[in-house]
Amino acid sequence: MNVQPTRRGIIKGAGALVIGFDIFNPAMAQAPAADLPGDLKIAPKVSSWLRIEAGGKVRLLVGKVEIGQGILTAVAQLCADELDIDMSRLVITSGDTRLVPDEGVTAGSFSMPNCGSAVRAVSADARQILLGLAAARLGSNAAALKTADGKITAPDGKSVTYWELVAGSELEVPATGKAPLKPAAARRYAGKSVPRIDIPAKVTGAPVWIQDLRPEGMLHGRVLRPPAYEAKLVSLDAGDVEKTAGVIKVVRDGSFVGVIAEREETAIDAVDALRRAAKWDVPAKSETQDTVHDWMLAQKSQDVVIKNTPSAAPAGASVEAVYKRPYHMHASIGPSTAVAVLDGDTMRIQSHSQSIFETSAAIAEMLGMEKSKVHGQHVQGSGCYGHNGADDAAADAALLARAVPGRPVRIQWSRNDEHKWEPYGSAMVMKLKAAVDAKGDITDWTYDLWSTSHGTRPSGKAGNLLAAHYLEKPFALPTPVNAGPPNFAADRNAIAIYEFPGQKVTTHFITGFAARASSTRGLGAYANVFAIESFMDELAHRAKADPLEYRLRYLKDERGRAVLQKAADMLGWKDWKRTPGRGRGIGFARYKGLAAYNAVAMEVEVDRSTGRIRVLRAVSANDTGEVVSPDGVKNQIEGGIVQSLSWTLKEGVRFDAAGVRSADWISYPILTFSEVPPIEVELLDKPGLAFLGTGEASQGPTGAALANAVFDAAGVRLREAPFTPAKVKAALQS
Amino acid sequence: MPSLKVNGRVYDVPGSADAPLLFALRNDLKLNGPKFGCGLSQCGACLVLVDGQPVRSCVTSAGAVEGQEITTLEGLGTLENPSRLQKAFMTEEAAMQCGYCINGVILRAKALLDQNPKPSEGEVRLALDGNLCRCGAQNRMVRAVLRASREP
Ligand code: FES
Ligand code: FES
Numbered sequence: 085m086n087v088q089p090t091r092r093g094i095i096k097g098a099g100a101l102v103i104g105f106d107i108f109n110p111a112m113a114q115a116p117a118a119d120l121p122g123d124l125k126i127a128p129k130v131s132s133w134l135r136i137e138a139g140g141k142v143r144l145l146v147g148k149v150e151i152g153q154g155i156l157t158a159v160a161q162l163c164a165d166e167l168d169i170d171m172s173r174l175v176i177t178s179g180d181t182r183l184v185p186d187e188g189v190t191a192g193s194f195s196m197p198n199c200g201s202a203v204r205a206v207s208a209d210a211r212q213i214l215l216g217l218a219a220a221r222l223g224s225n226a227a228a229l230k231t232a233d234g235k236i237t238a239p240d241g242k243s244v245t246y247w248e249l250v251a252g253s254e255l256e257v258p259a260t261g262k263a264p265l266k267p268a269a270a271r272r273y274a275g276k277s278v279p280r281i282d283i284p285a286k287v288t289g290a291p292v293w294i295q296d297l298r299p300e301g302m303l304h305g306r307v308l309r310p311p312a313y314e315a316k317l318v319s320l321d322a323g324d325v326e327k328t329a330g331v332i333k334v335v336r337d338g339s340f341v342g343v344i345a346e347r348e349e350t351a352i353d354a355v356d357a358l359r360r361a362a363k364w365d366v367p368a369k370s371e372t373q374d375t376v377h378d379w380m381l382a383q384k385s386q387d388v389v390i391k392n393t394p395s396a397a398p399a400g401a402s403v404e405a406v407y408k409r410p411y412h413m414h415a416s417i418g419p420s421t422a423v424a425v426l427d428g429d430t431m432r433i434q435s436h437s438q439s440i441f442e443t444s445a446a447i448a449e450m451l452g453m454e455k456s457k458v459h460g461q462h463v464q465g466s467g468c469y470g471h472n473g474a475d476d477a478a479a480d481a482a483l484l485a486r487a488v489p490g491r492p493v494r495i496q497w498s499r500n501d502e503h504k505w506e507p508y509g510s511a512m513v514m515k516l517k518a519a520v521d522a523k524g525d526i527t528d529w530t531y532d533l534w535s536t537s538h539g540t541r542p543s544g545k546a547g548n549l550l551a552a553h554y555l556e557k558p559f560a561l562p563t564p565v566n567a568g569p570p571n572f573a574a575d576r577n578a579i580a581i582y583e584f585p586g587q588k589v590t591t592h593f594i595t596g597f598a599a600r601a602s603s604t605r606g607l608g609a610y611a612n613v614f615a616i617e618s619f620m621d622e623l624a625h626r627a628k629a630d631p632l633e634y635r636l637r638y639l640k641d642e643r644g645r646a647v648l649q650k651a652a653d654m655l656g657w658k659d660w661k662r663t664p665g666r667g668r669g670i671g672f673a674r675y676k677g678l679a680a681y682n683a684v685a686m687e688v689e690v691d692r693s694t695g696r697i698r699v700l701r702a703v704s705a706n707d708t709g710e711v712v713s714p715d716g717v718k719n720q721i722e723g724g725i726v727q728s729l730s731w732t733l734k735e736g737v738r739f740d741a742a743g744v745r746s747a748d749w750i751s752y753p754i755l756t757f758s759e760v761p762p763i764e765v766e767l768l769d770k771p772g773l774a775f776l777g778t779g780e781a782s783q784g785p786t787g788a789a790l791a792n793a794v795f796d797a798a799g800v801r802l803r804e805a806p807f808t809p810a811k812v813k814a815a816l817q818s
Numbered sequence: 819m820p821s822l823k824v825n826g827r828v829y830d831v832p833g834s835a836d837a838p839l840l841f842a843l844r845n846d847l848k849l850n851g852p853k854f855g856c857g858l859s860q861c862g863a864c865l866v867l868v869d870g871q872p873v874r875s876c877v878t879s880a881g882a883v884e885g886q887e888i889t890t891l892e893g894l895g896t897l898e899n900p901s902r903l904q905k906a907f908m909t910e911e912a913a914m915q916c917g918y919c920i921n922g923v924i925l926r927a928k929a930l931l932d933q934n935p936k937p938s939e940g941e942v943r944l945a946l947d948g949n950l951c952r953c954g955a956q957n958r959m960v961r962a963v964l965r966a967s968r969e970p
Contacts, residue, residue, distance in 0.1 A: 152916025152953055277910040286917035287904045287924060289851035289892040296850045304845075348845055349837040417855050417863055417952050418918040467916035467953045499856040715911055719955065723915050726954025749860040749950060757946040760956040 120261040122201030123147065127185030130213065130259050133206045134167075136250040140234065141175050142167065147187025148199040149179040150282060151438060152467040153779050154716040155195045157280045159203045161273035161712055165266055166207035168231040169246075171273060171281075179440045179462025189439040189541060191470065191603060193679050193777030200712065200775050204274075208263035210255060217249040268771050275771070277715035282464070294421045294436050294463040299492040302423070303332055304348040305484040306355040308341040308362060309501050310554065312743040313600060315364040317341065317554075325357050334358065335487045338556035342484045344493055352498070371598040372740040376511045377408050380534045385592035390570035391579045395586020397527035400519045403626065405619055407516070408804040409611035410736030411508040411599050413752060418466025419502040420473030424481035425492040431458045431485065435478035436465025439541055443475040446542035447482050450552045450559060458482075469727065471541045471602040473497055473506040476550035483551055503752060504744040505550060508737050509604025510536045510574070514615035519586075524627020526638065528586040531616070535574035536594045537564030538607040550600075566593040571677045577609040577784060580616050581674050582638035599739055606780040609675060610728065613784020614791065614805070617671040621792040622801065631792065632657055632670055641674070643707050644681050646768060648672045650705035651683035654764060665689050666700070667797025671788030675781040680708035681768075682781035684725060684789045686761070690798040695813030697794060699729060699761040702786070707768040708778040717778050718765040724782035725763055730755035732787040732805045820880040824849070825893030835881025839873075840864045842880040843890060851891025851921045855950070862922035862949035866890050872929045891921045894928065903928055906966035913962035915953030922949045927963040936967055 120128055127133065135143040144163050150156045156176050164171040177183050179190075187199055211231060219226035224238040237243040268275065285292040310317070317339035325343065326334050330350040335342045341358060345351040371379050423434045431453060437443040437460070444460030451458070465474060481495040497505075512535040519528035545562050546552045552559040566573045575591040624634035632652045639645050652658070652670060660668055667690070672683040686702040706721050734753050738745040746752035787805065795801050800815040820835045821828060824847060831842040838857070843849045843866065855863030857876045864876040867889040895901035900908065903924055907913040914920050923946060930937055930945040937945070942963045943956075951959070 152914075152918075154912065154915075279908055279910050280912045283908050283912060283914065283917065284897055284900070286914070286920055287891070287907045288895060288897050288900055289849065289890065289921070290897055291850050293850065293853075293918070295844075295854065298845075298848055347833060347837075348841050349833065415952055416918075417861060417916075417950055418853060419855070464916070466918035469952070496854060499858055499860075719912050719915060719958070722957065723954035726956065727952070730954075748858055749856060754950060754952065755954075755956075757943045757949065757951075757956045757960070760943075760954070763957055 120259060121205040122198040123185060123187045124202040124205055124259050124261050126187065128259050130206055130210050130257055131255040132185050133203065134210050134255055136246050136255070137175065140173055140247055142169055142173050142246070143175045143177060144203065145184040146176065146178045146199055146203065147185045147441070148190045148195040149438065149440070149462040150464050151190060153195070153720060154280050154713060155190070155199070156282065157278065158196065158712045158716055159200055160281060161278060162200055162204040163207045165271045165274050166204055167211050169234045171278065173234065181441050181444050181460040186441045189442070191438050193675060193779045193781065195777070196712065196775035197777050204265065205261045205263070206259050208265050209259045209261070212263040213254060213257065214246050214249055217254060218244050221249065274712045277713055292464060293418070294423070294434060294465045295418065295496065297423050297434055297463060297494070299423065299425070302492045302494055303344050303346060303488065304351040305342055305344045305481065305493045305495045306351040306498070307480045307495065307551065308343070308355050308358045309505055310339060311364050312366050312369065314369070315339070315366045318363040318365050320358065320362045322358060322361065325354050325361070328354060333487055335484055337483065338558065339554035340483065340551050342480065344484050344488055348496070369741055373410055373736060373738050376598045377513050379598055380511065380513055380536070380594055383594045383596060385534065385594050386566070388591045388593070389588065390575055390591055391587055391589040393587050395519070395528035397521070397585040400521040400527050402517060402519055403623060404515070404517045405622060405803060407514040407611070407615035407618060409512045409614065410805065411511045411601065412604055412731050412735055413503065413508055413737055413746065414469045414472040414506055414604055415752065415754060416466040416468050416472055416502065419497040419499060420477035421465060421494065421496045422478040422481035423492055423494045424478070424485035426485050426489045429457055431482055432461070433458065433478050433482055434461045434463045435474055436463060436468065437474045437478055438468060438471065439475065442544045443478055443542040445544035446546050446549055447479050449544070450479060450546035450549055451482060451486060470509070470604040471507055473502055475542045476505070479549040479551045500747045503747050505600070507540055507600045507602035510538055510601040511598070512574070512608065512611040514611060516615060516619045518619070518623055520623065520626070524623065524629065526584050526623060529580065529584040529588070531578060531580070531589045532592060533575060533578055533608070533612060534592040534594065535608055536597050536601050537566070538573045538601070538603055539567050540564055540602040563595050566591060574608040575612070576607045576676055577612040577673055579677060581641060581644060581677065582635070583640050584638060599737060599744070605724070605727065606783040609673070609780065610731070610783040610787060613671065613673040614787035617673065617785065617788030618791045618803065621669065621788070621795065625795070635672065644672070644674055647681040647705045647707050648683045650766060650768065651685045651703055654703035654705060654766060655685040655687065657685065665692070665797060667793045667795065669789045669792025669794070669796055671785035671792065673784050675777070680706055680776045680778040680781040682706045682721065682785050684782055684785040686789050686793050688790065688793040688797055690794055690812065692798065692816055695809035695811070695816065697733060697807055697812060699790070701762045702789070703764045704782055705766050705768060706778060706781060707770060708781070709770050709773040709776040711767055711769045712775070714767055714769070717767055720779045721765045721782045722763050724780065725786045726755060726760055728783045728786035729790065732790050732807060734806050734808070736806050820884050822880060822884065822888060823886065824888045825890060831880060833880060836879050838876055839866070839878045839880045839883060840875040843875060849890050849892055853918060853921050862926065863919055865922035865925045867925055867929060870929065870932060872926050891924060894924070902969045903931070903963070903966045906962045906969065909965070911958060911961070913958045914955045919949060919951040923951070923959050927966070931963070931967055939964060
């Protein structure tokens with residue numbers, strides 16, 4: 085959502101008041117930024133987030149962006165409540181590098197904890213400031229004033245509105261983060277499901293998408309991607325293409341080739357012609373989707389022990405298992421798109437990037453421009469689920485726009501480019517070993533994981549942009565790091581939440597790549613939870629214990645226990661009746677070890693003759709702390725279950741010496757309407773407790789619950805996704 | 819220069835008759851409803867109705883539908899006056915996540931309801947099976963279509 089505020093839009097208050105800072109003392113007692121809630125720390129001024137604008141509007145400025153997760157509706161709910169205005173008065177600007185706080189990347193289930201907390205606190209601060217102004221204006225005690233939808237009324241009936249009170253700089257004061265919050269009972273919006281603010285436009289075809297931008301004079305660009313990652317352009321005779329009617333320019337810079345045309349279909353035909361004319365040097369590469377796990381184990385890795393609690397219990401029998409995950413695509417339905425224009429000395433880029441600030445900075449480095457001269461604006465794109473091609477399309481658009489100053493250029497990737505060139509979620513290998521005593525109880529737990537990077541986002545560095553690798557003066561991919569504290573990236577959720585007598589966890593991080601990879605919903609958490617929760621199930625069966633009861637032996641966290649038990653109850657775990665071919669399974673995790681608690685349970689049917697798995701129903705219980713939008717949270721959990729079922733049942737990027745083979749929806753199928761099971765989600769709301777972040781919480785538990793249910797139904801343990809009918813059949817026959 | 823009848827009005831579009839209908843609708847007529855998703859007839863994002871039948875506009879040439887009635891999402895209703903299907907997708911139970919797929923889903927559902935006003939849940943799922951949604955909002959969309967089918 086990107087509505088450009090204009091200077092004219094900022095109201096001049098009737099009878100401008102110059103307000104002394106002594107009117108609202110708390111605002112002046114500036115708390116050290118470190119004490120402020122969420123992202124208020126990085127933008128500690130009230131006016132960085134809120135503006136009182138003409139026409140009875142309030143503008144909320146946020147750095148987090150809408151990616152289909154409903155975040156703008158949730159922060160609007162928080163803001164409207166604390167500021168005491170009707171939600172319809174809010175105009176939101178999000179993700180504009182010149183206008184909003186730099187809240188970093190919209191990812192990692194951080195938006196509610198960081199942006200939501202900040203917006204709630206700053207809106208409460210603003211209300212106090214306005215009350216202070218009103219007290220002076222109305223000659224009343226601030227404590228006696230009442231607010232309702234932007235109107236402040238004194239006991240004597242005199243009133244004044246926010247729009248009459250604010251003339252200019254009144255909100256340009258430090259936030260305290262300590263203003264009193266509305267009691268839950270007085271909230272109109274937070275805690276209730278309200279219709280999402282972006283939906284009416286989306287169902288009626290009003291312009292809302294990046295694809296809907298059509299600035300005056302816009303041209304259409306396409307880029308000729310090489311046949312493989314490391315290919316180099318040897319020769320290209322672009323003469324015929326350049327002469328084609330409607331082609332404005334062929335842009336060539338080293339091995340980067342793009343075309344700009346008047347019409348989209350002309351650009352597509354031109355790039356096809358260029359593909360036929362181009363000669364490439366393609367270095368041989370031997371890894372395939374089938375060899376990548378052995379390749380990883382053979383690499384020299386950075387090994388870090390992220391947890392080491394030695395066991396005091398006597399060693400028992402040793403049980404081991406190895407799990408694997410393939411590369412997964414984000415596979416957005418709308419291919420990556422961007423619009424860029426070189427306007428004087430400023431490059432303006434509109435993009436659906438999750439990291440508009442850092443991507444703009446990376447593009448500045450690539451273009452050799454000053455950071456301040458690249459103006460990035462977020463505009464919504466198709467759901468992305470992590471670092472997909474959005475940022476690379478923005479870089480493509482900027483490179484082409486530079487060649488036609490003053491003319492906006494739109495890039496829209498083809499479906500093939502989107503499938504083949506986006507950075508995937510890394511393949512992984514997880515090795516588990518447990519020592520168990522005579523009763524089958526765990527006495528020691530050892531977990532080793534191997535992975536390539538889950539984080540090659542632009543991060544302000546040109547080398548992370550796809551196009552930059554192919555330029556005449558190329559930018560090299562920075563050596564990836566496994567970012568963050570333990571349990572954060574490749575090793576996200578690698579430390580089991582269970583309290584075993586001993587636990588040792590080692591991350592084996594590989595800095596090379598067999599295929600391009602970066603952040604995909606949940607990073608390592610999907611695979612780590614899949615492995616841990618599958619292995620717990622194996623150990624439970626070995627101990628002849630009920631898998632739910634077995635988990636509860638080791639799970640001491642009360643909130644976790646409640647969530648696990650709730651999901652089991654929702655499925656009817658206790659009274660579940662076995663019928664032939666059917667099974668049930670459960671999976672649980674606390675996302676990142678510190679965000680939402682989530683458990684998924686499901687019932688499946690396995691057809692022994694075809695190997696086909698049918699998920700009959702899935703249920704999930706979730707504790708994400710205080711819930712602002714119940715439907716928003718449920719939607720995320722439900723969507724995560726469907727996507728994770730799709731990953732686990734069907735998906736895996738195929739590639740070989742000739743490049744990526746998963747080039748479209750036929751060669752990379754995803755779950756369809758008729759394959760999606762009925763899903764029920766229940767929330768364990770914790771009013772007053774911190775927002776935990778929930779958007780990625782159900783990915784891991786779902787994969788494990790599925791594997792466990794298949795074992796229960798058919799007696800085969802599937803340790804490597806996807807569970808295709810062929811794989812299930814092979815397992816049944818072995 | 820094909821002449822297209824879209825949402826009840828006739829337009830001469832500047833592109834060639836061989837160009838995809840989707841580009842004529844989006845780029846020339848500046849309609850936002852139909853989306854580019856794959857260009858390969860695999861996802862349904864580009865769906866429009868041609869004489870009431872769902873058609874994938876990414877693989878249909880503009881010239882092929884001259885003279886026929888083309889309906890896009892915009893033709894069903896407006897922000898101020900949405901159709902009953904559009905309304906059913908706007909409730910407090912969000913019927914989507916990102917909503918990029920929603921054009922195809924609503925138009926496919928419209929074709930279904932025109933033919934079968936009271937479909938079963940299974941019939942809705944089957945009708946929508948050729949429309950891909952990556953956000954995992956399928957069940958919500960099915961419920962929205964069923965909600966619309968219950969409205970008068
Ligand atoms: S864009 Fe037409 S079917 Fe995908
Ligand atoms: S709601 Fe995002 S693709 Fe369907």
